[in-house]
Amino acid sequence: MAEDGEQAAVSPQGEAGEEAAETGAAAAAAAGSAEPVLPAAGSPGTEEPAGDARKKIDVLLKAVGDTPIMRTKKWAVERTRTIQGLVDFIKKFLKLMASEQLFIYVNQSFAPSPDQEVGTLYECFGSDGKLVLHYCKTQAWG
């Protein structure tokens, strides 16, 4: 998903190789996204180098109920992308109407605020190097 010709903020990763990546950087971003997932508190404080802030994180999108399934489920997403940005992207990808609702859930338990950044969610709720998000056209977990 490129916006105005800039580097893709959300790029496909891994499966469905026929799916043309918007830019060749997608593969590189995907390969380099290994981040420690659950840093222990009180660990020797290393402030995140500025470069990390731009690194992408891996997001796995899972459909709930009879919501259409994305052909590409695994995406490398910029940390600063918001939930609203992700919702807009999924809606476009699934060819849903802008007026249709789409709910996103973390841990199958809460719906994050639209302005929440995926990077923060990944830091707190990521596992096995990725953030799993469930999406649904109707409210699934309240």
Add this chain to the structure above:
Amino acid sequence: MGRRRERASPSGHGAGQFQPKKRTRSTCASLLLGRMTDDKDVLRDVWFGRIPTCFTLYQDEITEREAEPYYLLLPRISYLTLVTDKVKKHFQKVMRQEEINEIWFEYEGTPLKWHYPIGLLFDLHASNTALPWNITVHFKNFPEKDLLHCHSKDVIEAHFMACIKEADALKHKSQVINEMQKKDHKQLWMGLQNDKFEQFWAINRKLMEYPPEDNGFRYIPFRIYQATTERPFIQKLFRPIASGGQLHTLGDLLKDVCPSAITPEDGEKKTQIMIHGIEPMLETPIQWLSEHMSYPDNFLHISIIPRPTD
């Protein structure tokens, strides 16, 4: 705005719904409030905190006659769109129907996010300025890039409950919140909406418990805000207990996630660490802060602001 002091009777019977597991007179509470204080008093002081506010209609709004400012004591723990129905009514009285759209609030040019608690907004943007807090009211040109829409109270309730669920995911892997019935969830919201301390804490106390074999929550729900940075807030995983069993402090948290905020250059502290309008000592255990000074959404919302130079 008087506070009713309802003391739980010694026997624990019939004193209302809220039964504290034990009345503790902790050092934290005493040092915080500077007097002989029970931990429960801290909960009340947090709940009943108010900010005197003056609402003024934006000058470019079109009115049929002069709009007088409207004064209101805002609850620190609530949300702007939940407590400003009277403000809306007051200004709509002098406007034509066609000029009225969704209300939004701004302070010195900064749109105020209704989904942030009022106390956080004040601490972050206006804590070192003279009272009353002067907020400007708008009905036009809604800033889509800065604010979420709030078309009904249901939106506020959904946001509030989502925050509580996120907090419990961190504290208890969602076990406590998921064990509750829907009516318990509703009671948390109704307690907030109707300013009912006892009603709220009858349920919320369960979210503040932890297994006896542990000494605290799994992770502390917190967000650190700085008006001066680009990022909305800092939120990371942080354990309240160190591997050796010692309690982590507020200072430990800041050193770990935001060291630049507290490292004094040339020995002078340039910033204030503020929660609910006060600066807790950095030695305060973060577990205690989480239990006693979280907002009703169960998050510790912490502001880092420039220290006034006087």
